Amino acid sequence: MIEALNIMKWPLVACLLLPGILVYLGMHIVRREIIFVDLALAQMAALGTCLAILLGHEADSWIAYCWSLGLTLIGAAIFTLTRDVKHRVPQEALIGIIYVVAAAAGLLLLSRNPEGNEELRRTLVGEVLLVRPIEVARTFALFLGVGIIHFMFRKQFLMISFDHEQAVREGISIRLWDFCFYVLFGLVVTSFVHIGGVLLVFSYLIIPAVCATFLADSISARLAIGWIAATAGGIIGLYMSFTRDLPTGAAIVCSLGILLLLAGITSAFRRRTDSKTI
Amino acid sequence: MKFNDAINTIVLTAALFFGFSSVIQAKLNVVTTTADFGALAREIGGDLVNISVLAKPTEDPHFVDAKPSYIAKLARADVLIEGGAELEMGWLPPLIDGSRNSKIALGKPGHVPCAEGLALLEVPATLDRSRGDIHAMGNPHFMTDPMNARHVAERIAAAFSAADADHNAAYRQKLDAFVKRLDEKLPAWEKEMAPFKGKRVVAYHNSWPYFAQRFGVKIDLFLEPKPGIPPTPANLASVQSDMKTQGVRVIIVEPYQNRKTAENVAQATGAAIVDVAQYPGGVKGTEGGYIELIDYLVKSIAKALKEKTDK
Numbered sequence: 001m002i003e004a005l006n007i008m009k010w011p012l013v014a015c016l017l018l019p020g021i022l023v024y025l026g027m028h029i030v031r032r033e034i035i036f037v038d039l040a041l042a043q044m045a046a047l048g049t050c051l052a053i054l055l056g057h058e059a060d061s062w063i064a065y066c067w068s069l070g071l072t073l074i075g076a077a078i079f080t081l082t083r084d085v086k087h088r089v090p091q092e093a094l095i096g097i098i099y100v101v102a103a104a105a106g107l108l109l110l111s112r113n114p115e116g117n118e119e120l121r122r123t124l125v126g127e128v129l130l131v132r133p134i135e136v137a138r139t140f141a142l143f144l145g146v147g148i149i150h151f152m153f154r155k156q157f158l159m160i161s162f163d164h165e166q167a168v169r170e171g172i173s174i175r176l177w178d179f180c181f182y183v184l185f186g187l188v189v190t191s192f193v194h195i196g197g198v199l200l201v202f203s204y205l206i207i208p209a210v211c212a213t214f215l216a217d218s219i220s221a222r223l224a225i226g227w228i229a230a231t232a233g234g235i236i237g238l239y240m241s242f243t244r245d246l247p248t249g250a251a252i253v254c255s256l257g258i259l260l261l262l263a264g265i266t267s268a269f270r271r272r273t274d275s276k277t278i
Numbered sequence: 279m280k281f282n283d284a285i286n287t288i289v290l291t292a293a294l295f296f297g298f299s300s301v302i303q304a305k306l307n308v309v310t311t312t313a314d315f316g317a318l319a320r321e322i323g324g325d326l327v328n329i330s331v332l333a334k335p336t337e338d339p340h341f342v343d344a345k346p347s348y349i350a351k352l353a354r355a356d357v358l359i360e361g362g363a364e365l366e367m368g369w370l371p372p373l374i375d376g377s378r379n380s381k382i383a384l385g386k387p388g389h390v391p392c393a394e395g396l397a398l399l400e401v402p403a404t405l406d407r408s409r410g411d412i413h414a415m416g417n418p419h420f421m422t423d424p425m426n427a428r429h430v431a432e433r434i435a436a437a438f439s440a441a442d443a444d445h446n447a448a449y450r451q452k453l454d455a456f457v458k459r460l461d462e463k464l465p466a467w468e469k470e471m472a473p474f475k476g477k478r479v480v481a482y483h484n485s486w487p488y489f490a491q492r493f494g495v496k497i498d499l500f501l502e503p504k505p506g507i508p509p510t511p512a513n514l515a516s517v518q519s520d521m522k523t524q525g526v527r528v529i530i531v532e533p534y535q536n537r538k539t540a541e542n543v544a545q546a547t548g549a550a551i552v553d554v555a556q557y558p559g560g561v562k563g564t565e566g567g568y569i570e571l572i573d574y575l576v577k578s579i580a581k582a583l584k585e586k587t588d589k
Contacts, residue, residue: 007349007376112507121341129344130372245347 004242011128011248014136015234019204021143023226025185026205028161038189038205040095042198043102044075045190046123050109072190076182080175126197129248139191146184157181200249204230207256214267233259306442309355311366312339313557314421317568321456322435326445335559336533342369352377356441362391363398365418390437392430396420399487422556423488424572428460463569467576474583478526482535501539509539521547527586530554550582
């Protein structure tokens with residue numbers, strides 16, 4: 001066990017500290033029914049990195065980070081402006097299109113660059129096993145900042161996601177807060193993609209939130225269940241990865257999937273007993 | 279989720295770690311990045327060493343997915359044998375960092391970068407990433423030349439002797455036996471390839487300059503436009519027209535390369551595809567070891583060249 005802790009220490013720290021904000025943002029995403037927005041923003045961020053590489057910068061330099069942040073902001077602006085055209089074109093369609101076009105544009109840009117394939121692969125699967133302590137610290141500081149902003153303006157953020165009509169009635173600037181939401185969301189997704197890859201980000205955002213929706217109604221109860229699910233999924237995944245020697249990110253994703261299955265079964269079982277008592 | 283299973287695994291892991299480690303400790307723990315170094319380490323270490331090879335012989339050594347066991351193996355290693363020359367640059371350094379094993383840290387005697395001391399080919403005069411996946415220190419696929427393997431075997435024997443002085447004589451003896459076998463084989467290989475001096479062969483990736491230099495063939499047409507960049511229609515067309523005008527009719531493909539591209543080109547030009555590998559076990563019939571691998575490469579390439587020349 002000492003050996004296991006030595007090897008899995010930093011991945012474990014990352015999986016305990018970082019998903020907290022993802023679970024919370026995931027509840028917004030599930031509620032807004034824009035499940036694939038994280039994939040689209042992550043892909044825009046990757047496209048930014050591709051551009052930076054093409055301009056001759058290293059993939060992990062500051063300039064590359066600014067490029068990927070810039071492209072994420074463009075994505076955020078597009079999503080903000082398209083929320084109202086919901087009735088004519090479903091926003092989910094636009095999200096899908098942005099994802100596919102950004103991915104294809106990345107492939108085109110990097111078709112002439114040998115580092116490209118490596119970078120695109122890393123975007124997808126990440127390297128949570130090899131995460132460096134400084135990366136964990138930096139990302140945690142950023143997530144803490146985002147968390148504080150979300151806590152300070154929780155009324156606005158929760159209202160635009162969970163009670164859109166009320167927000168309109170109260171005269172809250174939906175455009176402004178939507179944009180803020182997407183910018184913060186993009187920051188979080190972009191940073192975590194560098195550590196865990198797209199698959200892991202998606203799972204941490206969506207699976208705990210869906211688990212919680214199965215089992216509870218109030219936001220605070222859902223948040224608690226989501227955090228428990230994320231933590232349990234991370235620990236089980238890391239444990240399975242170590243003992244069975246599996247790729248770490250994929251092991252965590254599958255553990256979260258199994259937890260969701262259990263939550264679904266529990267919920268179905270409870271509903272049946274509820275209907276019997278009635 | 280089988281809870282009992284999980285408990286059993288914990289207990290078993292603990293038992294393995296605490297119980298048997300004393301038994302294993304008698305042997306030298308050797309980790310190699312690729313199977314060619316693993317095969318040489320087996321020739322020289324024999325029963326005196328435990329060998330773990332990280333990359334599968336069918337895996338591209340430029341891209342290897344990290345798994346927890348790799349760090350565990352590196353943490354226990356007495357000797358780490360790698361190609362160096364940026365072959366494993368993308369994945370090995372963070373694994374070494376993660377293992378926190380000072381014996382195999384960069385510059386320590388337990389860390390053996392085999393490229394050191396070899397005259398590498400294609401060392402670029404200026405480093406320019408736009409020309410493809412160029413390696414600053416030269417082409418790292420040096421093990422396809424048996425004379426380089428001879429040098430690497432000596433390096434490995436020296437590293438084993440340094441880490442385990444008690445068995446110095448045994449390592450020396452095994453090294454001599456291997457070198458003797460290799461030296462006996464070399465003239466036979468050269469004889470088999472001699473009729474094809476100057477013949478051209480197409481490869482997918484530029485991983486064969488050392489083999490080509492040793493055996494006098496030219497492997498200088500590539501399906502990739504630049505090293506590491508997937509084949510483009512324009513490049514394939516230019517390769518095909520070169521093949522037709524110059525009568526080049528053999529394409530070599532490695533396990534992790536896109537065989538379909540090669541098949542299309544072969545069909546268009548009437549060429550034969552030869553499945554090759556740089557690593558013992560990468561192709562059927564090469565599992566025996568390094569000498570068996572070169573045997574296979576020489577025989578299969580010579581056979582294809584012969585068949586396509588006779589016609």
